[in-house]
Amino acid sequence: MTDDLLGRAVALDSADPLAGYRDQFLTPDEHDLVSYLDGNSLGRPLVATAALLDDFVRRRWAGRLIRGWDEGWMEWPLTLGDRLGAVALGAAAGQVVIGDATTVLIYKLARAAVDARPGRTRVVLETDNFPTDRYVLEGIAAERGLELVWIETDPRTGIHAAQVAEVVDERTALVLFSHVAYRSGWIADVPEITRIAHQAGALALWDLCHSAGSVAVQLDRWNVDLAVGCTYKYLNGGPGAPAFAYLRSDLQDELRQPIWGWMGTANAFEMGPRHQPAPGIRALLSGTPAILAMVPLHANLDMLAAAGVEAVRSKSVLLTGYLLDLADELLAPYGVSVASPRDPDRRGGHVTLTRPGFEALLAPLWEGGVLPDYRRPDGLRLGPAPLSTSFGEVYRGVAVLRELLEKQQ
Structure with a gap:
């Protein structure tokens, strides 16, 4: 045998x-x-990653210095986000941004989501989701006085649509689940669970950390509201590579993320007295983008697009x-x-x-x-x-x- x-x-x-x-x-x-x-x-x-990093340090960083910001770096979170959306996420342009760690982006989107559903006091999550997802929601619930509704899931499988349907109602502001369960590898029924959340008037946030670059994802087709994922697993971005966030275009004027930094303003270099959110997906940015950490993504997205x-x-x-x-x-x-x-x-x-x-x-x-x-x-x-x-x-x-x-x- x-x-x-x-x-x-x-x-x-x-x-x-x-x-x-x-x-x-x-x-x-x-x-x-x-x-x-x-x-x-x-x-x-x-x-190709080793070659790109060497070239970036020697030619773009050492050669162009501060001029690099005006020669494309400032737009990398958006242009790379668009490319990632097209290659791996089934997302049209203007809905994906690269930046921050997964935990920070989950916080930004989850806080924005519950604030966009005033009067709703419940957040639905499952017991076996990845710890950072659960911990972030616990913190937001403490901040906002919200009730966490826990769904008991089997660690050998994962979340089922029927379980979600049993607990979401007019009090639910947000549901958060993983597309692919980190422990078992279970693939959740994203379109059906999202539909159930929408039927109750809630928003749905999906963790794509164990699916992006490995499992086919169709965020636009599935009518997903929000999603977050990392780039160091199947996207080969390297240790601690920046994460990505998806925010559906029709929600971008409605949802406001809570970490107001200078890169998310309408005019970053105006240095104005008050924060004025940038239009579109750029409003999800906060601080200076981690440009060096984004370099490997260029190589992998080329490879993934070809394959x-x-x-x-x-x-x-x-x-x-x-x-x-x-x-x-x-x-x-x-x-x-x-x-x-x-x-x-x-x-x-x-x-x-x-x-x-x-x-x-x-x-x-x-x-x-x-x-x-x-x-x-x-x-x-x-x-x-x-x-x-x-x-x-x-x-x-x-x-x-x-x-x-x-x-x-």
């Missing part, structure tokens, strides 16, 4: 139309990397499906179970495996050149990024994990 699984990896890699993109990623100088299975936490750098998100998603489904087969055949005999959806239509770009004692295997896995992700209490997340990961690499990683489990017997 092991030979059959390895043979499948060879066959899948031979037939992979995206195989050539692996050559666009930098490989480490050391040769101890056997399998990188944490693309859902931090994407690998591109060869196509639909093709990336197709390979992702094959990768995670193959990973499930490996888990069933090689790991289940050692007490490993799958805590992710088996239905590919409901499964995002990563698979979570569970077994008591997995945490103790993390260090030996790293020492063996296999880099997964761990989530307490006993979840091992495996996230093979489609453009940088081969089926053979997935096989090698699971094989090392099996060897470690076998030694524990």
Whole structure:
């Protein structure tokens, strides 16, 4: 059976139309990397990224100095936002902006949303969403005297539309959920849950951190109000790369984010006595954009545009499906179970495996050149990024994990 699984990896890699993109990623100088299975936490750098960063420092920064702001940097949060919207988010121009950390942007949009629904006192969220989403809403509820309505969700799946329909009503100002659950990889029904929120007069904010660049997203078509996501996972922006925010065009005059900085004013260099919000999506900006941190996005958006998100998603489904087969055949005999959806239509770009004692295997896995992700209490997340990961690499990683489990017997 092991030979059959390895043979499948060879066959899948031979037939992979995206195989050539692996050559666009930098490989480490050391040769101890056997399998990188944490693309859902931090994407690998591109060869083009290193060249762009070097060029930026030497030519644009050193060469142009302060003139660079007038030669395009000032518009990067908007122009890169438009490109990201077109390539990965299904968003028309003028609705996406790059800047700040995910946590800050969730705060900005969530605060703006509840303030835009005066008289409504409830915010709906789920118990297993990523901590920053929950913590930010807890803080806003404390600030604004709002009631948090918690939906209990199964960590092995995620939020269901029927659960949302049971709790939203005329008192609901905002609902906040993740498109792809960070723990299980469950894909939520964004258009249906958004429709349910709208039917009650509420706004819907979506966290796209585990879907942007991996799962097809259609924000405009789904009539999404607000969305936030990071760029350091499947978008390969690098550690701490700036996040992005989406605000639907017809809401931009209605919603006002609470952190009023000079870059979000109508005329930043007028230095006026009072804040006058800029028209459109620029009003979401606050402070000076992190230009250097945006450089890697140029390279990845070029690559993602060439590959196509639909093709990336197709390979992702094959990768995670193959990973499930490996888990069933090689790991289940050692007490490993799958805590992710088996239905590919409901499964995002990563698979979570569970077994008591997995945490103790993390260090030996790293020492063996296999880099997964761990989530307490006993979840091992495996996230093979489609453009940088081969089926053979997935096989090698699971094989090392099996060897470690076998030694524990």
